[in-house]
Every structure is written in structure tokens, then in C-alpha cells.
Amino acid sequence: MDRTSLKDQAKAELNPNFSYYLRISLPALLLTAFVALVPFPLNENMHRAGIRVVAHGSRRMMTNGYWNNIAMWQTAVTFIGLLTALLMIGVSFAMIDGLRGRSDHRFSWTQMFKIFERGEYFLGSLLIGLLQVVWVSLWMLLLVVPGIVKGLAYSQAQLIYRDAIDAGQPIGYTEAVTRSRQLMYGHKWEFFVLLLSFLSWWLLELITFGLASIWVIPYRTMTLANFYLKLTEEQA
Template structure:
């Protein structure tokens, strides 16, 4: 991808995120409030544990970290829906716990969080750089898994990870640079701007990134199936609507796995 195109896309992702946040700051504040509280508890616990005050040790801190990751996954689902135009800015506290609204969301996200962590650690044992690259490649697995569930399609955990790798092919550097673009905002939080504005801004930008890549993948799949003898009677004008994703990235994923799946094991 051309650097200029990457920069233009990145500016658009961030501009859309700022537009949401500037108009609905109170919504995002309450949406992220449980995450802020638990993250503060983790930070306080780490400080106390490192000072030798072991009142539960690292076990409960690890558990809290997993809960924070699960809540963040659910909040990301909410932000993806906002970007797609199928969500609204009501009931932020309730939406904070979206991950618990459906058992498949919770179990699937938990399994993928653990699997991605395991795979990333194994790659990091080789060198740090391969671990970073793989963490970028696996970053969209939870969102792909959730999109399949919402469309009533079956998908395995390793399959979701494989699809994330394929989705991120050619986009890992873009995603990495997008993360780097928030370093200045991070420093600004120390002096000027509170993190309660910057963190939702960053996460909504990442959600916008996924929505764009998923839409591009769906368009590519549609183009592959076009032809005079190929007709899908279920297709209708909803494909042109922003109300919901009509196809996720590589809907017939089994045919795309080939030998790639063994790279995730």
C-alpha cells in the first residue's frame, strides 16, 4: 500500500473516531468506566505486589487482566457497530458489559484471547520481532469471530485466527504505524489531555480500521463470485447499506486455509 494512501486512511479513521468522541464524550466515559476502574485496580495491585504486600499475589491480577481484556473486546464490538451505523449512543453502562450478553461472545473471546497470547509468546521465544508481527496478524481474530456468530455462521477459533492473518496480510505495517501515531497523545495525557479521552479515541480508531478491512474483504469476495452463471438469490440491496456487514472477510474460510493453519499451531 502506498505510504500516502496509508496516511490518508489513517487520518480518516482518526477523524471519524474524533467526530464520535467529541459529540458523545459522556457516552464513551461511561462505556469505558468499568475498564478504567479495573485497570486502576490492576495497577494498584501490581504496585502493592511488587512492594512485597502479597494479598492474593499475581493470580488475581492475572484474572483481572483477563476480565479487562474481555470487557475491552465487548466494548470494541460496540464501537464497531457505531462505525457501521447499527449502534447508538444510549445505555453506555449496559453496553460496557456486552461481552456477557451472549455466552458465545464470552467463551469465544476468552478462548481467542488465550490462544493469541499463547501463539504470540511461542513466536516471541524465537525473537521479539516475530512475536510483534504475529500479534499484529492475530489482532482481528475476535472481531471476525463475532461477525460470524452474528451472521449465524460456524467458525472455529483457529479458523478465526487464520482469517485474521489473511485479513492483515499487507496491512500489518499500516496497523503498526497507526499505533505509533498515538505515542504523542500518550505523552500529552501526562501533561495536558486526560487518558479518559485518548484511550477511547485510540480504540474507536482501531474499530474503524477493522470495519474498513472487513468491508474491503467482503467486496473482494463479491467480485470473485460475479459472473453470468453465478447468481445468489439471497443478495439484495442491503449489501449497499451500512446497517450491518452482509459478509465477513472470507466467508468460506475453509477453502482459504490451505497450509496456513499449521503456522498458527
């Protein structure tokens, strides 16, 4: 699968409709910025406060205050990260519709929160994501590389699940993961290299303090959606 063609086709869909795709990506972009920027200074400040507490010999105060605050923020960041991932899955759904010529590119709140458009979308994406995390983590306990390979193999599960629902042939959560593994057979390296090809864009996001994400995240998401689309077309 030619990476240049995938990216060119993604840009051909994204660029003339950028305003639409940016608006439906906006909640996820804002949450991504929050997760990236807010926790670090708070944790750093709490760490300094913890050091001051220890210096004054009050271990109890440190336990009840410092560590409770850390736990609270870690829980909040985890929840926001999960919500962001689900919103981006919904954006991928909308982008696949655009690539398939099924979208009129008219902005609506349902497109912005497409993952909640149907209960099956939300629940399926959430539970499949949990399965992916558990199974990849178990593989990681063996070695890092097998965990990465399995992560690549399971990467298309939510998209497969959604297509099955839309086709009126719903499947189970584990079946979606199994079909993703089958779909990605012989294509995991292609997908890995495609992800690596965005390394320079990730660096651009970093040096621009996330400002480049306004274009890079929709572009990357559209390209990955196009990868899934071409893969399913090839194996149809």
C-alpha cells in the same frame, strides 16, 4: 489506509456521543487504573518486609509470608487484567456498531458489559485470546520480531469471530485467528504505525497520572475499531 482519516472518522463518532462511550468504557477504565496503581506500592512494601525478614535471619517466615503474598497479588492482577481486556473487546464491539450506524447511543448495562451479552462473545473472545497468547509466545521463543509480527496478524480475530456470529455463520476459534492473519496480510505495517501514532497520547496518560485515559482510551479504541471496519470493507 490514511491514518488521519481513520482518526477523524473515529472522533466524528466519539465526540458527539462521548458520554455514552465513556460510560460503557467505565468498568474497563476503573480496572485499568486499579491494575496500574494498586499493585506497585503493595509489592514494594512486601519487598521491604522481605528484606527485614532476611535481615533477621528468618527465611521460613519470608517464604511463607512474603512470597505467598506476592503470588496472591500477581494472580489477582492477572485475573483483573484479563477481565479488563475482555471488557475492552466488548467496548470495541459497541464502537463498531456505532460506526456502522447500528447504535442509538442509549446507555444500558448490556452495552457496558457487552462482552457478556451472549455466551459466544465471552467464550470465543476468551479462548481466542488464550490462543493468541500461546502462539505469539511460541513465536517469541524464536525471536522477538516474529512474535510482534504474529501478534499484529492475529489482532483482529475476536472482531472477526463476533461478526461471524452476528451474521449467523459462526466459525471456530482457530478459524477466526486464521481469518485475521489473512485479513491483515499486507496491512500489518499499517496497523503497527497506527499503534505507534498513539505514542504521544500514551505519554500524556503517563504525565497526567492516567487522567487523560478518560478520553484517550475510548479515542484509541474507536480508531482501532475503525481500522477493522475499513479493512473489512476494502476486502469485502
